[in-house]
Structures are given as C-alpha cells and as structure tokens.
Amino acid sequence: MVNRHNDDNFVSALEGVDVKTSVIGEDSLMSEFRMKKGAVLPPHAHADYEQIGFLVSGNIIVHIGGRPWEMKPGDSWCINKGIEHRAEILEDSVAIEVFTYPREDYVKLLDPASE
Numbered sequence: 001m002v003n004r005h006n007d008d009n010f011v012s013a014l015e016g017v018d019v020k021t022s023v024i025g026e027d028s029l030m031s032e033f034r035m036k037k038g039a040v041l042p043p044h045a046h047a048d049y050e051q052i053g054f055l056v057s058g059n060i061i062v063h064i065g066g067r068p069w070e071m072k073p074g075d076s077w078c079i080n081k082g083i084e085h086r087a088e089i090l091e092d093s094v095a096i097e098v099f100t101y102p103r104e105d106y107v108k109l110l111d112p113a114s115e
Contacts, residue, residue: 001025003114010034011109014041016089021109029102031109033095035060041087049099051079058093062086 003022010018010032016039021031035058043063053062054076062069062077063086069077070090079085099106 001114003111006111006113008113009111015039017041019106019109020111021106021114022111023114024102024107024110027102028098028100029106030096030098031106033093033097035087035089035093035095037089037091037093039089041089043084043086045082045084046079046099046103047082049101049103050081051085051097051099053077053079053095053097056094056096058095059090060093060095061088061090063088 001023010020013019013033016036018034019031021029023030055071055073057073060071062071064077064079065083065085069075071077
C-alpha cells in the first residue's frame with residue numbers, strides 16, 4: 001500500500017486534533033495527527049495496541065506512565081500496551097504515529113488516496 005502526501009481527508013478526533021490514516025499493513029497502521037496549540041489529549045491506554053510516534057513539527061508534552069516528556073521536531077516515543085498516556089499541545093504540531101496492531105477505529109480513517 002502507498003499513500004502520497006496530501007492535505008485532504010483529515011477527520012476531527014478531538015477539539016484541536018485532526019487525524020487521517022495513511023497506510024495499513026497486516027500488523028500495523030500509520031496515521032498523521034495535526035494538533036492545534038492548546039489542545040489536550042486526555043489520559044487513556046490501549047490494551048491491545050503498541051503506539052510509536054514521531055514529532056514532525058511543533059512542540060508537545062507526552063506523558064507516558066505518569067512521566068512527562070517534552071517533544072520537539074525529530075523526537076520519537078513508544079508507548080507499550082496498557083500504559084496510560086496523555087498529551088499537551090504547546091504549539092501547532094504534526095505527529096506521525098504507528099499502531100501495532102491496526103486500530104479498527106483508525107482503519108475507518110484510511111485516506112481514500114491510498115493505493
């Protein structure tokens with residue numbers, strides 16, 4: 001599967017957080033998140049998914065298992081299954097995240113431009 005970068009087909013996940021899924025594999029899924037300054041991703045955990053992220057642009061604080069990590073462009077993180085996490089968006093930001101295994105709710109967000 002291939003997806004060519006485009007600015008279309010984002011869906012609002014939370015206030016100030018838009019997402020779309022670019023590609024889906026047998027055991028993983030990759031999504032792009034566009035987040036506005038001041039947005040907050042509330043505490044949550046994924047019992048069935050490992051989550052790996054890369055900050056493309058902006059500045060965020062990711063709290064993983066109760067520990068805060070300030071992320072700047074080029075920084076990355078891994079959140080193991082079942083670990084509580086949350087995020088604070090300090091400035092407009094773009095992140096790429098990979099979930100293993102594909103999240104059914106994000107499978108539905110697959111960019112129609114993907115082939």
